[in-house]
Amino acid sequence: MVNKIFITLLFFFTTITSAQAYTVRNSTRVLHINIAASALLSLGTFRIGRQNFEVGIYPDLLIGAGGIINIPNNLYATIAAGIIQNDLGFYGGFGIEFYKFWACNFRIEMGGVSSTKNYTSGHALLGLNVGF
Amino acid sequence: MHHNGSTQSRLSPVCLRVAFLSFTIQVECLLIKEMKTITTLFFLLLFAFCLEAFADLKVGGNISSSTRGRTLPGYYLAIGSDQAGVSASSAGFQTSLGYASYYQFNAFGLFRPGTILGRKIEAGFGAGIYFYKLGYRETILDNAGTTKSSFAAGPSARVLWYFLGPAFMGIETMLGIRDLGLNLLLCYQDSTQFVLGLAF
Numbered sequence: 528m529v530n531k532i533f534i535t536l537l538f539f540f541t542t543i544t545s546a547q548a549y550t551v552r553n554s555t556r557v558l559h560i561n562i563a564a565s566a567l568l569s570l571g572t573f574r575i576g577r578q579n580f581e582v583g584i585y586p587d588l589l590i591g592a593g594g595i596i597n598i599p600n601n602l603y604a605t606i607a608a609g610i611i612q613n614d615l616g617f618y619g620g621f622g623i624e625f626y627k628f629w630a631c632n633f634r635i636e637m638g639g640v641s642s643t644k645n646y647t648s649g650h651a652l653l654g655l656n657v658g659f
Numbered sequence: 660m661h662h663n664g665s666t667q668s669r670l671s672p673v674c675l676r677v678a679f680l681s682f683t684i685q686v687e688c689l690l691i692k693e694m695k696t697i698t699t700l701f702f703l704l705l706f707a708f709c710l711e712a713f714a715d716l717k718v719g720g721n722i723s724s725s726t727r728g729r730t731l732p733g734y735y736l737a738i739g740s741d742q743a744g745v746s747a748s749s750a751g752f753q754t755s756l757g758y759a760s761y762y763q764f765n766a767f768g769l770f771r772p773g774t775i776l777g778r779k780i781e782a783g784f785g786a787g788i789y790f791y792k793l794g795y796r797e798t799i800l801d802n803a804g805t806t807k808s809s810f811a812a813g814p815s816a817r818v819l820w821y822f823l824g825p826a827f828m829g830i831e832t833m834l835g836i837r838d839l840g841l842n843l844l845l846c847y848q849d850s851t852q853f854v855l856g857l858a859f
Contacts, residue, residue: 566846594775596782604782604818606775606829617853619818619830621784637784637816639832641853647724649832649849 552601552624552632556658563634563654571652572636585618586650587611587640593618601625605638616642624656632656714740717827719856721748723761724849733761735854744769744783746817746831748852757795757804763850764788765815765831779821787815787833789850811835811848825858 558577565571565586574583582592591609598604600623607618620638636652717737733750744767751760767783774780789811796804813836819829835848 564845567844571845596772596775596780598770598772598782602770602784604770604772604780606780606818606820617828617830619816619820619832621782621816621818637814637832637834638818639816639830639849639851639853641722641830641851645722647722647830647851647853649724649834649847649851651834651845651847653845 552595552597552603556630559656559658561634561654561656563636563652565650565652571650571654581605581607585609585640586638586652587616587648589616589618589640591616591618605636611640611642611646614642614644614646616640616646620652622652630658632658714738715858717746717856717858719827719854721750721852721854723748723750723763723852731759731761733852735852735856739767739769741771742769743767748831748854755799756797757793759791759793761791762789763833763852765817765833767815767817769817775820778823781817781819781821781827781829783817785815785817786813787831787850788812789833789835811837811850813847819854821858826856827858828853828855830854 558575561572561574561576561581563571571586572584574581574585576582579595579597580592581595584590585607589607589609589611591607593605593607595603595605602621602623605620605622609616618638618640620636622634622636624632624634626633632655634652634654634656638652639647639649641647715738717735719735721733721735722731723733731750731752733748735746735748737744737746739745746765748763749761752758765785765787767785769781769783771779771781790809792806792808794804794806813834815831815833817829817831819827821827830851830853832849832851835850836842837848
């Protein structure tokens with residue numbers, strides 16, 4: 528019975544049209560700093576950005592620059608390229624930035640790091656986005 | 660729904676419906692063995708006629724953290740619409756002393772929100788699973804050997820960048836949930852893959 532309810536809900540939700548967009552993440556600030564924790568609450572990222580461009584330290588000490596694409600409902604995607612351990616590396620992440628409090632927005636981000644020397648790693652980031 | 664600026668060709672609606680029907684049948688076989696035939700047919704028909712089908716098919720290669728550092732290219736296959744998609748990838752090897760097989764499946768809600776450096780981005784968030792099995796032995800005379808397998812499931816994310824027409828590169832990552840205490844400390848059993856491929 529539980530399985531039937533589950534599968535009913537599963538198929539029901541797959542038929543629902545996506546919700547309309549009402550909000551986007553706050554990218555109007557002149558400058559912002561994003562700092563977030565990663566595994567074992569270590570420093571996951573430290574980025575300085577302007578609107579939809581960021582530069583700084585990404586997970587696994589990837590130093591690079593990237594862009595942010597706003598997605599409705601405060602979601603965003605980010606992609607970056609840079610140097611990781613003397614190698615070319617990439618970072619791709621998907622997250623949500625929400626609850627503006629004074630100059631702070633909270634960010635939850637999930638992403639992966641990859642390098643051209645067959646290194647890949649996934650990260651969950653929990654942090655703040657402070658705007659000026 | 661149609662989106663502007665797409666560089667991908669479209670598969671026919673029939674192809675997408677057949678694919679989703681196949682996926683639906685597999686899900687139902689796995690999850691609801693006792694579901695009656697009439698109920699199954701009802702949902703199949705519901706699913707078949709409710710979709711507006713715009714699909715793309717992605718084929719590519721990957722390197723994955725599931726191989727734990729080995730340089731072991733795998734294959735990557737994905738199918739999706741503008742709003743949702745699924746992907747499957749696998750890698751493996753076999754020698755006289757050992758073997759390994761890695762599998763990963765992800766399902767995403769998809770967004771195509773814009774461009775970076777003038778090239779289209781595809782982003783997604785959903786859930787995934789991965790499974791691997793490996794075996795090894797000290798000598799070829801050891802018939803039994805040692806085997807090991809592992810399974811993890813959790814949220815997954817995808818970011819793809821269409822850097823040249825249908826060619827894309829990107830990252831898919833799945834954070835396997837295993838130990839709640841470690842998960843609260845942002846530690847996960849991750850399975851991340853770098854993908855390079857073509858979309859049709």
